[in-house]
Amino acid sequence: MSLGELIYFPVQAKGLQLAILAEASGLEWTGFTVDKSPAGPKSWPAIKASGASPFGQLPMLRTPGGRVVGQSVAIANYIAHRASMHGAGDDDFALSQMCLAEGEDLYSLLLGAELARWKPREVRAAKAAAVRGLIATTVPDHLAKLEALCAAPLGFTSTGQTAGELYLFGMLYQTAAVAGAASLDATPRLKAWFDRTKALPAVAKVLEGRSAIGSLGQYFMNDADYDRFNAA
Ligand SMILES: N[C@@H](CCC(=O)N[C@@H](CS)C(=O)NCC(=O)O)C(=O)O
Structure with missing residues (x-):
C-alpha cells in the first residue's frame, strides 16, 4: 500500500526531511506544494x-x-513505522529518535534567529548579533555533540540511514546552507556521514526537485543569499 500524499509549502523548512523520508521509504507516495491562491486544490487558504x-x-x-x-x-515516525526505518534494534531506535529530536532543535535555532527568507530586513538586522553567536558558537557546539554520537562505521546507527538520521540530515543541510559548507569541517565523522547521506539516490532526488513533491526552495538564508534572493 502506498505511503500517502505529503503536502507542504514550496520550501525546504519542514518539508525537506519528510520528502527525503518518503523517498527513502521505498513505498509509493504522492505529494504537492500549496500556493496562496484563494481557491483550488492547491490553495493553502482553502485547505x-x-x-x-x-x-x-x-x-x-x-x-x-x-x-x-x-x-x-509524527509524520516522520509514521513513515518510519510503515517502512521499518527505526533501525536494527533498541540502540538504533534510541539514536534515531535522538537525531530526530536534535533536528527539531536545529530547526528552532534557525527559526528563532529570524533567518527565513521572507523576513523583513529590519527584523533580520535586529538579530545580527544573535546570528553571529549562532554561527560562531551555538551551531559548532551542536555539531561537536553530534560528532561524539556519530561513532558507528555508517553513522549514528548500524545503518546510518534510519528515519531520525535522514531527518537530521535535512536539518543539517539547511543549517549548513546558512553557516557555510565549511561548518562541518571540524567534525570529520559527521561530515563523512553527511556527505554519504547527501549522495544517496533518494536524497539526491529530493534535493534536485525530482521527487513527488517537486522543487523545495531554500528557506533559511544567510545575508549573502538573502540579498541575492530578494534582489531577484
Ligand atoms: N510543530 C509543527 C509546526 C508546523 C508549522 O509551523 N507549520 C507552518 C509552516 S513551517 C505553517 O503551516 N504555517 C502556515 C499557517 O499556520 O497558516 C510541525 O513540526 O509540523
Whole structure:
C-alpha cells in the first residue's frame, strides 16, 4: 500500500526531511506544494479553512486509510513505522529518535534567529548579533555533540540511514546552507556521514526537485543569499 500524499509549502523548512523520508521509504507516495491562491486544490487558504489539517498547519500527510497526520515528528515516525526505518534494534531506535529530536532543535535555532527568507530586513538586522553567536558558537557546539554520537562505521546507527538520521540530515543541510559548507569541517565523522547521506539516490532526488513533491526552495538564508534572493 502506498505511503500517502505529503503536502507542504514550496520550501525546504519542514518539508525537506519528510520528502527525503518518503523517498527513502521505498513505498509509493504522492505529494504537492500549496500556493496562496484563494481557491483550488492547491490553495493553502482553502485547505486551511477546510479544517483538513489537524493543527491548521503544514506539513500534513494524507494516508491511504484516510487519516491525516499532522506534526512533522509524527509524520516522520509514521513513515518510519510503515517502512521499518527505526533501525536494527533498541540502540538504533534510541539514536534515531535522538537525531530526530536534535533536528527539531536545529530547526528552532534557525527559526528563532529570524533567518527565513521572507523576513523583513529590519527584523533580520535586529538579530545580527544573535546570528553571529549562532554561527560562531551555538551551531559548532551542536555539531561537536553530534560528532561524539556519530561513532558507528555508517553513522549514528548500524545503518546510518534510519528515519531520525535522514531527518537530521535535512536539518543539517539547511543549517549548513546558512553557516557555510565549511561548518562541518571540524567534525570529520559527521561530515563523512553527511556527505554519504547527501549522495544517496533518494536524497539526491529530493534535493534536485525530482521527487513527488517537486522543487523545495531554500528557506533559511544567510545575508549573502538573502540579498541575492530578494534582489531577484
Ligand atoms: N510543530 C509543527 C509546526 C508546523 C508549522 O509551523 N507549520 C507552518 C509552516 S513551517 C505553517 O503551516 N504555517 C502556515 C499557517 O499556520 O497558516 C510541525 O513540526 O509540523
